[in-house]
Amino acid sequence: xxxxxxxxxxxxxxxxxxxxxxxxxxxxxxxxxxxxxxxxxxxxxxxxxxxxxxxxxxxxxxxxxxxxxxxxxxxxxxxxxxxxxxxxxxxxxxxxxxxxxxxxxxxxxxxxxxxxxxxxxxxxxxxxxxxxxxxxxxxxxxxxxxxxxxxxxxxxxxxxxxxxxxxxxxxxxxxxxxxxxxxxxxxxxxxxxxxxxxxxxxxxxxxxxxxxxxxxxxxxxxxxxxxxxxxxxxxxxxxxxxxxxxxxxxxxxxxxxxxxxxxxxxx
Amino acid sequence: xxxxxxxxxxxxxxxxxxxxxxxxxxxxxxxxxxxxxxxxxxxxxxxxxxxxxxxxxxxxxxxxxxxxxxxxxxxxxxxxxxxxxxxxxxxxxxxxxxxxxxxxxxxxxxxxx
Numbered sequence: 001x002x003x004x005x006x007x008x009x010x011x012x013x014x015x016x017x018x019x020x021x022x023x024x025x026x027x028x029x030x031x032x033x034x035x036x037x038x039x040x041x042x043x044x045x046x047x048x049x050x051x052x053x054x055x056x057x058x059x060x061x062x063x064x065x066x067x068x069x070x071x072x073x074x075x076x077x078x079x080x081x082x083x084x085x086x087x088x089x090x091x092x093x094x095x096x097x098x099x100x101x102x103x104x105x106x107x108x109x110x111x112x113x114x115x116x117x118x119x120x121x122x123x124x125x126x127x128x129x130x131x132x133x134x135x136x137x138x139x140x141x142x143x144x145x146x147x148x149x150x151x152x153x154x155x156x157x158x159x160x161x162x163x164x165x166x167x168x169x170x171x172x173x174x175x176x177x178x179x180x181x182x183x184x185x186x187x188x189x190x191x192x193x194x195x196x197x198x199x200x201x202x203x204x205x206x207x208x209x210x211x212x213x214x215x216x217x218x219x220x221x222x223x224x225x226x227x228x229x230x231x232x233x234x235x236x237x238x239x240x241x242x243x244x245x246x247x248x249x250x251x252x253x254x255x256x257x258x259x260x261x262x263x264x265x266x267x
Numbered sequence: 268x269x270x271x272x273x274x275x276x277x278x279x280x281x282x283x284x285x286x287x288x289x290x291x292x293x294x295x296x297x298x299x300x301x302x303x304x305x306x307x308x309x310x311x312x313x314x315x316x317x318x319x320x321x322x323x324x325x326x327x328x329x330x331x332x333x334x335x336x337x338x339x340x341x342x343x344x345x346x347x348x349x350x351x352x353x354x355x356x357x358x359x360x361x362x363x364x365x366x367x368x369x370x371x372x373x374x375x376x377x378x379x380x
Contacts, residue, residue, distance in 0.1 A: 159269040223341040223363040
């Protein structure tokens with residue numbers, strides 16, 4: 001039984017490679033009787049349970065000084081290709097990958113083919129990863145101190161915006177073929193992101209897109225968002241992306257080290 | 268699908284309550300939802316009926332109160348109330364607004380017997 005949440009198994013249904021499958025359990029039942037009407041004040045955030053799992057994940061990652069990015073996008077924006085190229089570019093720097101999809105372990109297999117460790121979460125009917133799933137996936141990985149953890153969310157520009165996984169930040173990937181108004185159509189996701197990667201810019205000359213308009217629309221829904229223009233295929237912009245990751249990872253590592261020293265001092 | 272999992276979370280909160288105090292049936296569930304929270308109310312109402320089946324909240328009424336959406340305007344640096352996520356700033360007409368409130372979704376209370 002799971003010691004974190006008491007969920008009965010070690011987080012869903014476990015297959016080879018330690019991949020995780022959720023969304024198969026039946027609902028429980030309760031029997032109603034009769035009493036007098038009364039009001040129970042709850043005042044609880046509906047996502048509070050998820051937030052508790054996410055908080056536990058965040059604490060674990062902070063203890064190890066791991067920088068975790070939650071990669072979000074619509075399906076087909078090039079998340080997995082960007083990840084494979086990122087792993088290649090990072091060489092022997094420590095990292096780990098959690099892959100989220102409704103079905104198949106294809107993405108985790110693509111990641112493992114690069115030599116990196118990856119665990120696949122299949123959400124079953126679910127349209128997003130949640131803190132509970134990611135907590136179990138983290139248990140399956142040997143996450144080194146000072147590494148980068150990439151969490152590739154289910155391709156979906158709506159639901160993953162609302163679910164904290166314990167990550168340091170969300171990175172939204174937007175390919176240039178998706179239309180300049182994508183940020184306006186799905187503002188929540190781009191508001192929640194710290195960085196937007198404008199991917200597949202090698203295709204821009206072939207599909208009459210206005211990259212400046214993409215950026216203007218991103219800033220309209222999130223005035224503070226950082227934007228990187230990139231092509232995972234040609235490698236253009238990859239250097240800036242890797243530098244961005246390294247700078248954030250190093251900052252996280254330094255903050256965690258300081259905090260660990262402070263906490264030890266307080267004991 | 269998203270609405271289903273939100274209702275599942277509501278059910279879990281109700282079942283947690285039912286474990287710590289006697290609840291024979293839930294008559295009404297009152298939610299507060301911010302204007303910017305990405306949820307479709309009709310889908311939520313539909314999902315609510317489905318998800319609550321077989322629980323103490325089966326057949327309960329769902330009441331939803333809207334909470335206002337507030338955003339910081341990066342042009343005039345004022346905090347303003349807007350109805351729509353993409354609405355311009357009502358003070359200066361600026362178009363760069365960062366939400367500061369209105370993305371919450373809370374269970375306010377339960378009316379139970």
